[in-house]
Amino acid sequence: MPIHTYEFRSNIHMIVVNDIRTRLFESLWDIPEGVTYNTYLVIDDKTVLFDGVKNIYSKALIDELRKLLKGRDLNYYVVHHGEPDHSGSFPDIIKEFPNVKVVTTDVGLKILKNLYSINFNYLLVSDYDELLIGKRKLVFIKVPWLHWPDTFVTYLPNDKILFSCDAFGSYGVLTTSYWDRDYGDLHISLSKRYFANIVSAYRSQVVKAIEKLSKYEVDVVAPAHGPLISDISKIVNLYLRWSKPEFESKVVIVYSSMYGNLEEAIKYVVKGVEEVGVKAVLMKVPETPITYVVRELVDAPAIIFGVPTYDANAFPYISLIIELMRIKRFEGRYVGILSSGLWAPTAESRITKALEDVKVVIEGRVSILGSVKSDDIPKLVGLGKSLGIKANELGTTKI
Numbered sequence: 001m002p003i004h005t006y007e008f009r010s011n012i013h014m015i016v017v018n019d020i021r022t023r024l025f026e027s028l029w030d031i032p033e034g035v036t037y038n039t040y041l042v043i044d045d046k047t048v049l050f051d052g053v054k055n056i057y058s059k060a061l062i063d064e065l066r067k068l069l070k071g072r073d074l075n076y077y078v079v080h081h082g083e084p085d086h087s088g089s090f091p092d093i094i095k096e097f098p099n100v101k102v103v104t105t106d107v108g109l110k111i112l113k114n115l116y117s118i119n120f121n122y123l124l125v126s127d128y129d130e131l132l133i134g135k136r137k138l139v140f141i142k143v144p145w146l147h148w149p150d151t152f153v154t155y156l157p158n159d160k161i162l163f164s165c166d167a168f169g170s171y172g173v174l175t176t177s178y179w180d181r182d183y184g185d186l187h188i189s190l191s192k193r194y195f196a197n198i199v200s201a202y203r204s205q206v207v208k209a210i211e212k213l214s215k216y217e218v219d220v221v222a223p224a225h226g227p228l229i230s231d232i233s234k235i236v237n238l239y240l241r242w243s244k245p246e247f248e249s250k251v252v253i254v255y256s257s258m259y260g261n262l263e264e265a266i267k268y269v270v271k272g273v274e275e276v277g278v279k280a281v282l283m284k285v286p287e288t289p290i291t292y293v294v295r296e297l298v299d300a301p302a303i304i305f306g307v308p309t310y311d312a313n314a315f316p317y318i319s320l321i322i323e324l325m326r327i328k329r330f331e332g333r334y335v336g337i338l339s340s341g342l343w344a345p346t347a348e349s350r351i352t353k354a355l356e357d358v359k360v361v362i363e364g365r366v367s368i369l370g371s372v373k374s375d376d377i378p379k380l381v382g383l384g385k386s387l388g389i390k391a392n393e394l395g396t397t398k399i
Contacts, residue, residue: 003016003060008228011044014040015039015040016036019054020173022054029289031291034173035225036172036173037224038223040222041068045133046134047075048078050078050222052077052089054084055092058088074093075100077094077103078104078163079103080153080165080224082108082112082148083148086224090115091118099121102121103140104124105124105142105152106124111150128140137156139155139156139157139216141154141155143205143213146206147166147198147201153165155213155216160216161220162216162220164224167239169191169194170226171193178227180226188238195242197294200242210240241299247300248300248397249278249394249395250280251281252283252297253282253303254285254304255282255307256317257284258308261368261372264372270384272381272382276392277392283296286317290320294328297321297325301394302388304336307338307351309340313346331358331360333360335355335360335363336362336387338365340368363386365383368380
């Protein structure tokens with residue numbers, strides 16, 4: 001079974017489902033490393049479950065809960081966030097434990113009732129409300145738009161644990177350890193990609209939430225995805241860095257090339273970037289899944305789009321990346337456009353119009369017809385240099 005339990009504090013159990021079946025998270029983001037759904041069970045005078053799992057894992061979760069409860073009932077079920085990767089098991093949990101009180105917010109209640117046509121007992125909580133469950137108490141703190149409007153977190157003062165839901169989560173299954181420290185740089189990479197894909201549109205809310213939570217002394221962050229976090233300052237500083245964002249000194253080159261001509265042109269652009277001492281990060285789409293492209297864009301000060309003309313429009317995968325930049329609010333970046341065509345290259349005008357909504361600065365443009373010609377080369381190198389200089393000016397982190 002893909003479910004595992006770990007008692008990381010006395011009578012506090014982490015229940016982990018390792019999901020390697022889901023190929024696309026949110027039906028959009030490739031997750032070859034898989035993902036976990038973490039729930040937590042606290043056993044005191046009262047018993048409390050924090051969050052749930054995807055519906056296909058409901059039975060496994062309930063079987064595990066029955067083992068841990070040893071005949072006791074479940075008293076409270078805290079639903080930090082109604083998204084179905086966490087709440088898919090909600091109907092089965094209510095059916096199994098009909099007397100349980102669902103702890104949620106007014107917004108969360110609306111979402112749960114819209115998702116699931118079942119009756120249940122509930123306790124509505126507001127900011128900083130407390131719930132005594134025995135020797136321990138729970139403190140509820142609202143952190144809306146991380147990344148849904150219903151999101152809140154729970155703090156256990158006695159154990160200095162923050163149950164953070166999606167905040168500070170990561171992709172990847174847990175195979176060798178339940179702790180961040182045992183995954184090293186891999187955990188940071190997976191966290192950054194998760195942040196870029198899932199949380200980055202709400203960066204201003206991240207900063208507000210961190211400020212709000214800073215008054216609490218936290219030894220362990222227990223997220224809904226990924227490992228338990230013991231190095232609190234490290235993950236908090238990374239979230240702040242990605243939220244501002246603090247730019248890396250790099251030029252991300254996102255391009256498509258149907259027959260190789262634009263790919264040949266990109267080589268000269270890279271030469272220009274590297275001549276000014278900046279790293280060029282190449283992202284060919286669709287060969288590079290968009291999950292990785294967005295991860296690189298989140299802290300990129302300078303971006304070059306290599307876009308062929310396709311049916312009198314910009315190549316669709318490039319258009320998708322630009323639309324995701326708009327959705328994720330990747331504003332204020334410097335952009336270069338390298339467009340190509342044969343008889344009527346319209347990609348540049350199309351992509352320029354799309355970029356208006358992203359609120360970027362167009363730093364340079366080069367258009368080629370067919371294969372690279374000798375008089376194209378200085379222009380291509382110059383485009384790379386121009387964006388490389390901007391990356392050097394804005395980048396605070398060298399890579």
